[in-house]
Amino acid sequence: MGNSAGELRREGRGSAGSVWPRMDELPYSVEVTDTTAAIADRFPNLEPGAETGSVVAVAGRLMLRRVQGKLAFGTLADHTGRLQLFAPSASTPEFDAFCALNLGDWISVSGEVMTTRRGELSVRVDAWQMLAATRRSFPDKWHGITDPDTRFRQRYVDLWVTENSRAALAARSRIVSLIRRFMESRDYMEVETPIFHPIPGGALARPFVTHHNALDLDLYLRIAPELYLKRLVVGGFPRVFELGRVFRNEGLSPRHNPEFTMLECYEAYGDYEVHMALTEQLVESLAREICGTTQITYDGRELNLSAPWRRVPLAQLVSETIGREVSVHSPIDELRTLCEEHGVPIKESYGTGKLLLELYEKTTEHTLWEPIFVTDYPKEVSPLSRDHRDDPLLTERFEGIVAGRELCNGFSELCDPDEQRARFEDQAAQKAGGDDEAMAVDEDYLRALDYGLPPTVGLGIGIDRLVMLLTDTTTIRDVVLFPTLRPEVTE
RNA sequence: GCCCUCGUAGCCAAGUGGUCAAGGCAGCGGACUUUUAAUCCGAAGAUCGUGGGUUCGAAUCCCACCGGGGGCACCA
Numbered sequence: 001m002g003n004s005a006g007e008l009r010r011e012g013r014g015s016a017g018s019v020w021p022r023m024d025e026l027p028y029s030v031e032v033t034d035t036t037a038a039i040a041d042r043f044p045n046l047e048p049g050a051e052t053g054s055v056v057a058v059a060g061r062l063m064l065r066r067v068q069g070k071l072a073f074g075t076l077a078d079h080t081g082r083l084q085l086f087a088p089s090a091s092t093p094e095f096d097a098f099c100a101l102n103l104g105d106w107i108s109v110s111g112e113v114m115t116t117r118r119g120e121l122s123v124r125v126d127a128w129q130m131l132a133a134t135r136r137s138f139p140d141k142w143h144g145i146t147d148p149d150t151r152f153r154q155r156y157v158d159l160w161v162t163e164n165s166r167a168a169l170a171a172r173s174r175i176v177s178l179i180r181r182f183m184e185s186r187d188y189m190e191v192e193t194p195i196f197h198p199i200p201g202g203a204l205a206r207p208f209v210t211h212h213n214a215l216d217l218d219l220y221l222r223i224a225p226e227l228y229l230k231r232l233v234v235g236g237f238p239r240v241f242e243l244g245r246v247f248r249n250e251g252l253s254p255r256h257n258p259e260f261t262m263l264e265c266y267e268a269y270g271d272y273e274v275h276m277a278l279t280e281q282l283v284e285s286l287a288r289e290i291c292g293t294t295q296i297t298y299d300g301r302e303l304n305l306s307a308p309w310r311r312v313p314l315a316q317l318v319s320e321t322i323g324r325e326v327s328v329h330s331p332i333d334e335l336r337t338l339c340e341e342h343g344v345p346i347k348e349s350y351g352t353g354k355l356l357l358e359l360y361e362k363t364t365e366h367t368l369w370e371p372i373f374v375t376d377y378p379k380e381v382s383p384l385s386r387d388h389r390d391d392p393l394l395t396e397r398f399e400g401i402v403a404g405r406e407l408c409n410g411f412s413e414l415c416d417p418d419e420q421r422a423r424f425e426d427q428a429a430q431k432a433g434g435d436d437e438a439m440a441v442d443e444d445y446l447r448a449l450d451y452g453l454p455p456t457v458g459l460g461i462g463i464d465r466l467v468m469l470l471t472d473t474t475t476i477r478d479v480v481l482f483p484t485l486r487p488e489v490t491e
Numbered sequence: 492g493c494c495c496u497c498g499u500a501g502c503c504a505a506g507u508g509g510u511c512a513a514g515g516c517a518g519c520g521g522a523c524u525u526u527u528a529a530u531c532c533g534a535a536g537a538u539c540g541u542g543g544g545u546u547c548g549a550a551u552c553c554c555a556c557c558g559g560g561g562g563c564a565c566c567a
Contacts, residue, residue: 049525064528071524088524103517117525139502140516142528146503149559161502205566250565251492260567345564406567437565462567475560486558 030108030131033057037080039113040121048119056123057110058083059131061160064141067099074101076109076123077160085109086122093127103141104134104160152483168471168478171290175467178289179243179263182282188239188265193228195221195245201445202226202384204437205248208258221247226384226458227445229266230413233456234448241265243463254475255405258484261463266413268454272396275410275459276373279400280307283371283407283466290470298403299474301369309371309400314360317374321364328352328378328393335359349433353378353393366404373398377411383423383439385411400461402469410459417449 060078074085111126144161200207202224385395397411431438
């Protein structure tokens with residue numbers, strides 16, 4: 001593909017000459033009193049031909065322009081919306097230059113708020129100045145950009161011409177802000193733990209590797225903050241959360257970006273029931289704030305996010321799907337046969353827990369639409385979760401599934417250092433056996449557990465997917481400002 | 492990584508073997524004092540992603556490469 005940057009061209013400009021504007025003529029600052037939305041809010045019901053006597057100063061980009069000889073109309077866009085500019089030649093300073101503005105130019109305008117004969121709310125251009133010129137032409141003013149590649153690479157243009165883009169990304173910002181407020185209102189303390197990890201841990205995933213020169217040390221970009229956050233609980237902070245980027249060296253898809261944002265939080269003295277309640281309350285409150293309702297539409301289907309959500313053990317769900325009673329206690333050959341029957345690829349090394357999980361993921365997970373907590377995952381596939389109080393082969397772990405996709409993962413935390421060491425060693429053996437995603441033994445984390453981790457529950461929520469859910473978008477690239485792409489080829 | 496699919500001017504977009512590759516927007520020149528994607532007139536703008544090949548003839552068919560999208564695999 002070619003270099004698809006906007007065409008570089010700025011000539012003519014009517015009588016204003018070919019070098020206009022000169023960069024040294026552009027202002028260093030400008031007064032702005034109002035956003036376009038604030039003006040629309042303040043004057044909701046003006047009659048046609050009204051004059052308000054109210055003078056405002058607005059700034060943004062000129063998105064449309066309608067010049068008719070001695071009278072010109074413009075449409076100014078800012079981050080809140082659009083507003084018409086009304087420019088009669090008799091009163092507009094440098095009227096010809098105003099008419100010669102290009103679509104996309106940054107300008108500021110001050111003047112009286114009024115309405116036209118047709119009743120359109122406008123600002124009369126009593127004074128104006130250019131703030132920055134576009135020297136590349138803006139996309140088609142009606143069609144915008146349709147090519148996703150161009151949209152993601154030139155997000156700075158996309159945000160102006162694709163309303164959904166701007167709306168989804170603004171919603172993301174608001175969701176992140178609301179999450180912070182929610183957590184703080186429950187006495188959680190926000191912390192920042194390392195992104196460089198000497199031992200990647202806290203999740204099953206392949207990490208990115210980097211290198212520190214002075215220490216001559218390979219470091220890994222974190223795949224999860226989990227183990228550091230639990231060290232902080234050991235350190236005496238009973239409620240901590242981190243809202244930050246994690247990195248996983250995996251394929252890209254409409255639901256995967258190599259760097260994504262995760263909320264992780266830990267609460268001492270609680271078990272997994274506590275965080276199931278927290279999750280459903282958080283999601284419900286976000287839905288109310290962002291969507292105005294808990295009865296949302298996602299990908300064309302209705303979905304009710306109201307708490308409480310169903311809680312169903314994983315083995316029970318699988319049993320319902322395949323019409324046969326199964327559990328981690330089922331004979332391993334029976335589970336292998338069932339996997340085969342359902343077209344689930346398996347490995348010799350899989351125990352009953354892993355086989356059950358595979359069955360669940362391939363046959364059941366995608367069928368779950370309404371929010372549900374799938375609980376009591378096999379110990380074999382949950383190396384950081386605490387044993388289930390009623391069944392030694394299970395853990396007190398849950399995943400929240402919404403619209404057929406995993407939204408979060410949480411569990412009563414494994415506090416027993418000996419048991420944790422055994423689980424780490426089991427993981428390390430799998431890693432030695434060629435599993436790139438298995439965990440390594442983290443001796444310092446084990447030392448922390450030796451000092452005592454109180455009963456604790458932890459939770460991780462994928463923020464990108466949560467934003468997708470609440471903004472009704474089906475591709476993660478629509479909720480990530482600058483999604484990972486191959487570098488553009490430039491000649 | 493594998494499979495399918497797409498790539499025509501700054502943007503949108505017709506054209507699927509046959510004269511000099513439609514049209515629109517933006518940009519440029521001109522007309523126009525209440526428009527709403529304003530309208531009208533004029534001129535200009537294209538290595539048809541890149542490189543090979545088949546053919547008398549390729550945007551169109553074949554191969555490779557580059558980039559995108561979808562799916563599979565893996566995960567959140």
